[in-house]
Amino acid sequence: MLSAADASAVRLTLELASLTTALLLLLGTPIAWWLARTTSRWKGPIAAGVALPLVLPPTVLGFYLLLLCGPNGAIGRLSAALGLGTLPFTFGGLVVGSTLYSLPFVVQPLQNSFEAIGARPLEVAATLGAGPWDRFFTVAVPLARKGFITAAILGFAHTVGEFGVVLMIGGGIPNKTRVLSVAIYEHVEALEYSDAQFLAAGLVAFSFLVLLALYSLRADSRPS
Amino acid sequence: MPTLAPPDSHGIVCALSVERSGFRLDVELQIRGQGITALFGASGAGKTSLLRLIAGLERGRGSLYVLGECWQDDAKRIFVPVHRRALGYVFQEASLFPHLSVRENLGYAQKRRHSEPASVPFEGVVDLLGIAPLLARMPANLSGGERQRAAIARALLATPRLLLMDEPLAALDAARKADVLPYLERLRAELSIPILYVSHALDEVARLADNLVLLQHGSVVAAGPLGDLLSRLDLPLAVGEQAGVVIEARVAVHDAQHALTRLDFGDSSLWVSALNQPIGARSRARVLARDVSLALSPPGPSSILNVLSARITELRDQGPDRVNVRLLVGSGEAPLLARVTRRSRDELGLRPGLTVYALVKSVSVTA
Numbered sequence: 001m002l003s004a005a006d007a008s009a010v011r012l013t014l015e016l017a018s019l020t021t022a023l024l025l026l027l028g029t030p031i032a033w034w035l036a037r038t039t040s041r042w043k044g045p046i047a048a049g050v051a052l053p054l055v056l057p058p059t060v061l062g063f064y065l066l067l068l069c070g071p072n073g074a075i076g077r078l079s080a081a082l083g084l085g086t087l088p089f090t091f092g093g094l095v096v097g098s099t100l101y102s103l104p105f106v107v108q109p110l111q112n113s114f115e116a117i118g119a120r121p122l123e124v125a126a127t128l129g130a131g132p133w134d135r136f137f138t139v140a141v142p143l144a145r146k147g148f149i150t151a152a153i154l155g156f157a158h159t160v161g162e163f164g165v166v167l168m169i170g171g172g173i174p175n176k177t178r179v180l181s182v183a184i185y186e187h188v189e190a191l192e193y194s195d196a197q198f199l200a201a202g203l204v205a206f207s208f209l210v211l212l213a214l215y216s217l218r219a220d221s222r223p224s
Numbered sequence: 225m226p227t228l229a230p231p232d233s234h235g236i237v238c239a240l241s242v243e244r245s246g247f248r249l250d251v252e253l254q255i256r257g258q259g260i261t262a263l264f265g266a267s268g269a270g271k272t273s274l275l276r277l278i279a280g281l282e283r284g285r286g287s288l289y290v291l292g293e294c295w296q297d298d299a300k301r302i303f304v305p306v307h308r309r310a311l312g313y314v315f316q317e318a319s320l321f322p323h324l325s326v327r328e329n330l331g332y333a334q335k336r337r338h339s340e341p342a343s344v345p346f347e348g349v350v351d352l353l354g355i356a357p358l359l360a361r362m363p364a365n366l367s368g369g370e371r372q373r374a375a376i377a378r379a380l381l382a383t384p385r386l387l388l389m390d391e392p393l394a395a396l397d398a399a400r401k402a403d404v405l406p407y408l409e410r411l412r413a414e415l416s417i418p419i420l421y422v423s424h425a426l427d428e429v430a431r432l433a434d435n436l437v438l439l440q441h442g443s444v445v446a447a448g449p450l451g452d453l454l455s456r457l458d459l460p461l462a463v464g465e466q467a468g469v470v471i472e473a474r475v476a477v478h479d480a481q482h483a484l485t486r487l488d489f490g491d492s493s494l495w496v497s498a499l500n501q502p503i504g505a506r507s508r509a510r511v512l513a514r515d516v517s518l519a520l521s522p523p524g525p526s527s528i529l530n531v532l533s534a535r536i537t538e539l540r541d542q543g544p545d546r547v548n549v550r551l552l553v554g555s556g557e558a559p560l561l562a563r564v565t566r567r568s569r570d571e572l573g574l575r576p577g578l579t580v581y582a583l584v585k586s587v588s589v590t591a
């Protein structure tokens with residue numbers, strides 16, 4: 001059954017995924033909104049930058065985060081000077097790494113649904129006296145509801161399943177950065193196959209349920 | 225170009241221009257602060273662009289004063305954003321928010337209205353557009369005509385000082401159009417705010433508009449009262465099959481036996497199919513140039529009901545074989561257009577000043 005260490009890994013994973021999802025939505029929404037509506041020549045480069053984690057090996061991202069946020073990195077020096085310490089091998093480091101790594105999974109569905117709304121409903125709202133924030137929250141957000149749900153599920157699930165970045169930047173410290181995927185890895189290394197099996201099967205079931213929820217959501221997403 | 229600066233005037237005063245790839249709009253206009261003013265022209269003439277500039281949905285250069293309020297004045301660095309302009313805008317296609325019921329759509333406008341609710345009571349607007357039975361429905365479950373009526377009601381509940389309508393009937397089929405038109409006529413009768421109405425359908429304009437702005441290739445060709453412009457021979461309006469005048473008349477006599485109604489205007493009158501309107505009611509008759517023939521003497525016994533004595537004021541060639549003739553009916557000032565062949569003109573010796581008999585073969589009556 002679940003050992004205390006593994007239970008802690010499950011708890012840590014859920015905490016990490018929840019916090020990361022919240023951050024992703026906060027950060028991804030303005031980026032997606034801007035990408036959906038801008039005609040700036042920066043659109044291409046920014047979109048490509050956001051999509052990078054889709055193609056990069058997670059170890060590459062983790063490696064650079066480690067360099068940048070470590071004691072000798074630019075961000076690391078800054079955070080140390082501000083009295084925040086350095087991010088690597090902390091839970092905060094995991095959150096930052098996971099957020100960056102899952103960003104495209106949140107930005108792209110949001111951007112797609114913002115683009116699908118088109119300019120017209122927002123123009124209508126403006127002619128009815130709604131200012132920019134009002135238009136965003138009363139028209140864009142409800143019309144992009146399915147996009148938000150998709151983005152949140154994908155961001156959460158992708159963070160739960162993340163391994164490379166969290167291993168690089170987190171290191172697998174029990175109760176601090178040892179999340180599920182790292183725990184499975186360690187069980188396998190120690191030849192504790194039954195423990196690994198238990199966690200791995202749990203992840204498979206969880207992932208399947210998430211995707212099932214996602215697809216049934218899409219199936220009835222035709223406009224009512 | 226003189227600077228237009230009577231911001232205290234009671235109309236719409238604009239000098240606006242915008243340039244996009246391959247298109248230039250440059251308009252200087254003064255529009256009366258009441259009634260329906262139609263922006264009319266072929267597609268690509270700049271009608272919708274002008275409307276969007278006035279709404280502030282697009283930004284051009286120049287100045288715009290609406291009923292004494294400055295909405296844009298580049299010289300003063302003023303550009304009021306759309307949501308602070310007290311306007312209502314009806315888009316060409318259905319524009320109800322799909323995630324809100326009809327009642328919630330109306331509520332959205334009401335909550336953000338530009339002035340006190342008392343000026344536009346909810347029930348009054350709902351009745352005016354006949355949408356009471358639709359309030360609980362979602363936009364997806366409405367017909368095109370119903371959606372458009374709800375969208376008009378929503379625009380009115382924003383308590384606009386100016387109502388802008390961009391071809392509100394263009395996306396509807398003929399039957400739906402016929403559903404909505406009477407409601408637009410009621411708007412004209414019951415609203416005190418000016419309406420700018422974009423259209424490329426002359427029959428719609430002839431039915432609804434009081435004033436007409438004729439646009440071509442991004443500039444104003446002519447602007448003025450509808451009746452004046454429709455009876456001018458020098459405008460593109462006189463070219464097509466739809467060329468013709470509108471006559472503002474009054475219901476005078478009902479002939480129940482023959483199902484006819486007599487409309488009087490000046491010292492003349494027209495018999496039309498029975499109207500369901502009280503004696504004295506105002507009515508607008510439309511007479512197309514192609515439905516008017518001319519004779520030098522009163523015709524003998526004939527099946528034509530309407531023969532008007534009229535004086536020719538102007539003739540103008542229209543194509544290789546046709547001539548447009550402008551006349552004034554009776555001793556009054558009501559103009560009439562007739563289209564005859566050049567041969568008839570020569571054989572009858574039609575010329576300005578001549579008094580003739582106009583044989584009107586068909587009259588359509590609107591409201």
